[in-house]
Amino acid sequence: MTDPTNTPPKKQHSGAPHWRKKKPSQTGFSSRDHAPAAEKTSEPIIFGMHAVEAALRNPARVIKAAFFTDNAERRLAEARGDRKFAITPVSPRDLDHRLGPDTVHQGALIEVEPLPEPSLDQLLTSAQGRPIIILDQVTDPHNVGAILRSAAVFGAAGLIMTRRHSPEPWGVLAKSASGALELVPIVYVPNLARAIAELREAFCSVIGLDGDGPEPIETYKWPDQVAIVLGAEGKGLRHLTRNSCDTLCRIGADGPLASLNVSNAAAVTLHLASMRRRGLS
Numbered sequence: 001m002t003d004p005t006n007t008p009p010k011k012q013h014s015g016a017p018h019w020r021k022k023k024p025s026q027t028g029f030s031s032r033d034h035a036p037a038a039e040k041t042s043e044p045i046i047f048g049m050h051a052v053e054a055a056l057r058n059p060a061r062v063i064k065a066a067f068f069t070d071n072a073e074r075r076l077a078e079a080r081g082d083r084k085f086a087i088t089p090v091s092p093r094d095l096d097h098r099l100g101p102d103t104v105h106q107g108a109l110i111e112v113e114p115l116p117e118p119s120l121d122q123l124l125t126s127a128q129g130r131p132i133i134i135l136d137q138v139t140d141p142h143n144v145g146a147i148l149r150s151a152a153v154f155g156a157a158g159l160i161m162t163r164r165h166s167p168e169p170w171g172v173l174a175k176s177a178s179g180a181l182e183l184v185p186i187v188y189v190p191n192l193a194r195a196i197a198e199l200r201e202a203f204c205s206v207i208g209l210d211g212d213g214p215e216p217i218e219t220y221k222w223p224d225q226v227a228i229v230l231g232a233e234g235k236g237l238r239h240l241t242r243n244s245c246d247t248l249c250r251i252g253a254d255g256p257l258a259s260l261n262v263s264n265a266a267a268v269t270l271h272l273a274s275m276r277r278r279g280l281s
Contacts, residue, residue, distance in 0.1 A: 017067055017088045017098075044170040046181075047099060047109040053079045054179030055110060061182060062113035067095065069107030076108060085110075104175070114169065118158070118185045120195060124202050124225075126185075127157035131273045132204070132227040134160045136192060136241045138262055139232065141167035145176025146263035147230075152180035154270035155277075160195060160227070163188040196244040199227050208237050208245035209269060211259055216252040217269055222276045228269055233262050 046055050049072065055061045056079040065086045068076065073087065095105045123132065133156055138144055144159075144167055151159060166188070167173050174181045189195040196206050205223040209230050229245055231237035242248065251260065251268055260268065 017090050017094050044112045044114055045109060046112055046170055046174045047105040048175040049106040049108055050178040051174045052076060052108040052110055054182040055112060056080050056083065058182040060115060064111045064113065067109045072107035118187055120187050120189065120198055123158045123185060123187050124204065127225060129224055129277060130155050130157040131270060132157050132160060133266060134227050134229040136229055136231040136237050137165040138230065139165055139167060141171065141173035142176045143263045145173040147266045148177040148180040148184050150267040150270050151184045154274040156184065156270055158185040158187060160187045160189060162192055193240050193244045200246065206245045208242055208248045209265055210237055210248045211250055213248035213250035215247065215249050217249040217272060218252050220249050222273065230262050230266055
């Protein structure tokens with residue numbers, strides 16, 4: 001009897017990929033939308049070379065199927081290693097059809113299971129002085145992905161978001177995060193104000209970033225454990241969120257513009273936190 005654990009990954013060579021064989025209603029993509037990646041998708045998918053490679057290297061990520069061009073399959077062979085999942089050869093046009101003609105997929109798409117979600121207590125336990133990022137209804141997946149990337153670069157402990165009013169953790173978010181989705185844990189909470197209260201009860205200081213904050217973040221005396229709250233562009237922090245924070249700080253600036261994109265604000269603050277944590281400022 002053949003040992004199934006030694007069976008090589010199934011590679012489908014016959015015809016078009018499965019989504020081309022189904023009716024639009026079966027795939028979740030209608031003929032009018034081409035599954036625009038900026039919108040919520042019907043299934044967890046990851047595309048783009050860096051995002052797919054990071055997922056392949058993450059042992060916690062369950063991969064159900066892969067759709068690679070010949071070139072992408074060669075480039076990802078080392079990252080794939082001996083992982084076993086179905087691989088369907090596709091053309092760039094096949095992926096354009098699924099994702100939309102303007103999506104930069106680089107010839108690689110995988111269907112995945114969502115990553116296991118840690119609890120708030122688990123995130124706090126693992127933080128050990130590293131900052132936690134909290135997002136207050138930041139809905140743009142490009143911004144959230146960029147924040148995850150900065151969080152990975154500057155050693156943040158994780159990200160907290162509400163399940164509602166937040167983008168799904170795959171698709172464009174994964175592409176924008178450029179692999180950081182596999183490295184930075186995300187905690188989903190039903191109520192942000194309640195989560196902030198729990199953090200404060202656990203002796204985590206909560207700083208709200210606000211353009212009108214009374215204290216520059218550069219002069220703030222960082223405590224041992226801190227969480228940084230960022231609000232959506234335009235709206236900023238909601239009233240209840242602002243009132244839930246220990247303090248409000250602003251990023252000091254002396255240029256002709258008064259504000260930063262939320263992902264840039266996160267990068268500036270996380271860099272400052274990293275320097276303070278390492279005793280460099």
